[in-house]
Amino acid sequence: MNTALLSRESDSDTLTLGILGVGNIGMVHLKSARVMANVDVLAAADAVPENRQRAERAGVDRTYEDYATLLDSESIDVAVVALPPFLHADAVERAAEVGTDVFVEKPLARSTEEADRLLEAAKSGGIAVGVDHTLRYQPDVTGVKAAYDDGRVGHVPYASMTRLNDGPLGRPPVERSPPGWALDADAAGGGSLLELGIHCFDVLEWLFGDLEVQSAATGCTLNLPIEDAATVLLRAPETGTTITLHCGSYQWEELPKVNTRLRLEGITGTISNEDYLPENFYASAATSALSNVASRVTGDEPDVFGPTFYLRAHYDALEAFLDAIRADESPPVEGTDGRRSIELAEDAYDHAARRGSEELEMPEVTSI
Numbered sequence: 078m079n080t081a082l083l084s085r086e087s088d089s090d091t092l093t094l095g096i097l098g099v100g101n102i103g104m105v106h107l108k109s110a111r112v113m114a115n116v117d118v119l120a121a122a123d124a125v126p127e128n129r130q131r132a133e134r135a136g137v138d139r140t141y142e143d144y145a146t147l148l149d150s151e152s153i154d155v156a157v158v159a160l161p162p163f164l165h166a167d168a169v170e171r172a173a174e175v176g177t178d179v180f181v182e183k184p185l186a187r188s189t190e191e192a193d194r195l196l197e198a199a200k201s202g203g204i205a206v207g208v209d210h211t212l213r214y215q216p217d218v219t220g221v222k223a224a225y226d227d228g229r230v231g232h233v234p235y236a237s238m239t240r241l242n243d244g245p246l247g248r249p250p251v252e253r254s255p256p257g258w259a260l261d262a263d264a265a266g267g268g269s270l271l272e273l274g275i276h277c278f279d280v281l282e283w284l285f286g287d288l289e290v291q292s293a294a295t296g297c298t299l300n301l302p303i304e305d306a307a308t309v310l311l312r313a314p315e316t317g318t319t320i321t322l323h324c325g326s327y328q329w330e331e332l333p334k335v336n337t338r339l340r341l342e343g344i345t346g347t348i349s350n351e352d353y354l355p356e357n358f359y360a361s362a363a364t365s366a367l368s369n370v371a372s373r374v375t376g377d378e379p380d381v382f383g384p385t386f387y388l389r390a391h392y393d394a395l396e397a398f399l400d401a402i403r404a405d406e407s408p409p410v411e412g413t414d415g416r417r418s419i420e421l422a423e424d425a426y427d428h429a430a431r432r433g434s435e436e437l438e439m440p441e442v443t444s445i
Contacts (some may be wrong), residue, residue, distance in 0.1 A: 090403050095153040095177075096121040096143040097168055099132040100256075102182055102391070103159030109137055110157070110394040116399065117305060122147040145171050148441040149221070152178055155322030155402060157395070159223045159254065162187050162271075163264040166195045173202025180207045180398045180408075184413030187266030189423060199412060206412030207398035209361060210279040212337065213410065214390040214397070220353025223338055225284060230343025236320045238281060240273045244305055258378040260302055268303030270295060270426035271422050273324035278421040281320055289318070293425035294432055298327040309425045328365075355386065 079213045092115065096107045099121045107195045110116050121132040122144040129140040141147040144164075148156065148171050156179040158165055165186050172414045179199070185208050186192035210221045212218050225233065231242040245259035258264035265271065282288050288311045295304040306325040313320065328336070394410070 090236035091115045091117055091301065092154045092399055092402065093152070094155050094157060095147050095151055096132070096137075096157045096159065098161075098164075099123045099140075100125070102209075103157070103363075104131060105388055105391050106159055106180075107132060107137065108155045108393055109388075109395055111136055111390075113396060115403075119153055120147050120151045120346075121361045136245060141418065144168055148172055148175055155180060155399065158182060161234045161258040162310055163258060166191050166198075167365040169206065169263065171232035172197040173198045173204050176202060176204060178205040178207075178402055180395060181412070181415065182209050183211075183279075183415065184266055184271050185412060185421060186419060186423075187263075187271075189416060189420050192412070192419055196412050196416065205402060205408055206415075207401070207408035208410050208412060209391065209394050209414035210414065210418070211387075211394050212274060212276045212280045212389045213283060214393040216260065216355060217335070217337060217350035217353040218337070221348050221350050222284060224348045224359065225341060228314040229344040230341065230348055233285075233316065233318050233341045233343045233348075235342040236281070236285070236318055237286045237338070237342075238320065238322050238338050239275050239360075240277055240324045240425070241328040242269075242273060242308075242326050243329045244269070244299075248290045248300075248329045262303050265303065267422065267426065268301070268307075269297070269324050270307040270309075270425060271303050271419075272326065274291075274307055274309065274322065274422055274425070275418045277322050278418040279410075280419065281311065281313075281322070282421075284341075285318050285320070287314055288421060291430055292432065293428040295426070295429045298325070307425065307429070309386075311421075322340060351425050385439060395427050411426070 094110050094116060096103055098119065099107055099117055100123065103123070105119060107118060110118050118137055119131065120139040121137045122141040123129050123132070132140050141150070144160065155178045157170070158168045158179050160168055162184055165181055169179050169181065186195055196206065205351060245255040247255070262268070271429060278288070290309060291312050292310040294305065295307045297305050299305055305327045307323070309322040311320040312318070335351070337355065339351065341348040397409050
């Protein structure tokens with residue numbers, strides 16, 4: 078943990094934060110932290126001038142072009158790492174050098190090898206690492222977890238999970254190109270399997286314990302350099318559950334939409350996340366979405382909690398991490414959890430690659 082937190086001269090439990098990266102998700106974390114009690118966002122960093130300006134309009138006094146400069150210049154308790162994946166390891170290593178705890182966007186790293194390097198630096202620096210695996214904080218998913226843990230449907234031989242989104246290109250018509258790293262397999266670490274599947278691996282192990290990848294396939298519905306669809310067959314030895322997982326970055330849904338489906342087929346019934354959606358989900362999400370569209374016309378900043386259902390989960394994940402730091406406890410979703418999800422994604426990529434090579438191997442044809 079951050080020893081600076083234990084040696085404060087005052088009795089205040091206020092935590093000081095720096096936001097590293099204030100693009101889309103970075104702004105969500107920034108605005109979430111700004112309305113939390115006993116949290117002070119001191120600074121933000123982003124290489125894009127427009128993003129720094131957004132942070133300043135949101136109330137941040139000091140902004141930096143480079144996250145390393147922020148870490149060297151500011152005395153902060155926690156750094157929220159919302160940078161592209163290829164910068165996560167470097168940012169955590171630099172935070173470890175100055176004793177700053179980190180809350181890292183998923184994926185924690187681009188590979189287990191990189192995650193190991195990152196976690197070793199954190200251990201050496203004595204800092205805590207939390208990961209924003211947000212699905213654990215959505216009320217529909219927590220509802221499934223509670224019902225399953227209560228034994229509502231008994232043994233679950235089979236489960237399925239689907240997570241879809243519109244991908245880095247956004248909804249058509251595409252008005253501007255996405256950041257270069259988002260379509261670069263090396264910079265991002267992968268496509269939809271790492272971007273969306275990583276959440277699912279985390280939730281499924283949270284439910285069923287350690288998972289084993291049995292088979293996997295990846296593909297592209299669009300002509301992209303990264304996969305935008307993946308299907309994985311998993312098994313949970315501890316519970317004897319077989320699971321199918323599908324994730325895709327190809328669905329151009331219009332809000333409000335629930336983009337995650339989780340279903341447990343038990344011996345005495347079925348548990349579905351749709352049974353635990355807030356009653357006012359569609360009404361409140363639609364209202365928030367319309368408000369955010371209107372804000373683009375008026376020039377106002379969009380509401381960070383609209384649609385509330387999704388963005389509130391980011392708030393809860395960050396708040397849970399900060400509460401753990403105050404209490405000098407381990408984060409509820411640790412760096413090792415983030416690494417484990419990456420390990421499962423790597424296993425799935427390996428299975429998909431083997432399956433692809435097998436399908437490409439054609440038998441030799443000889444004339445008789």
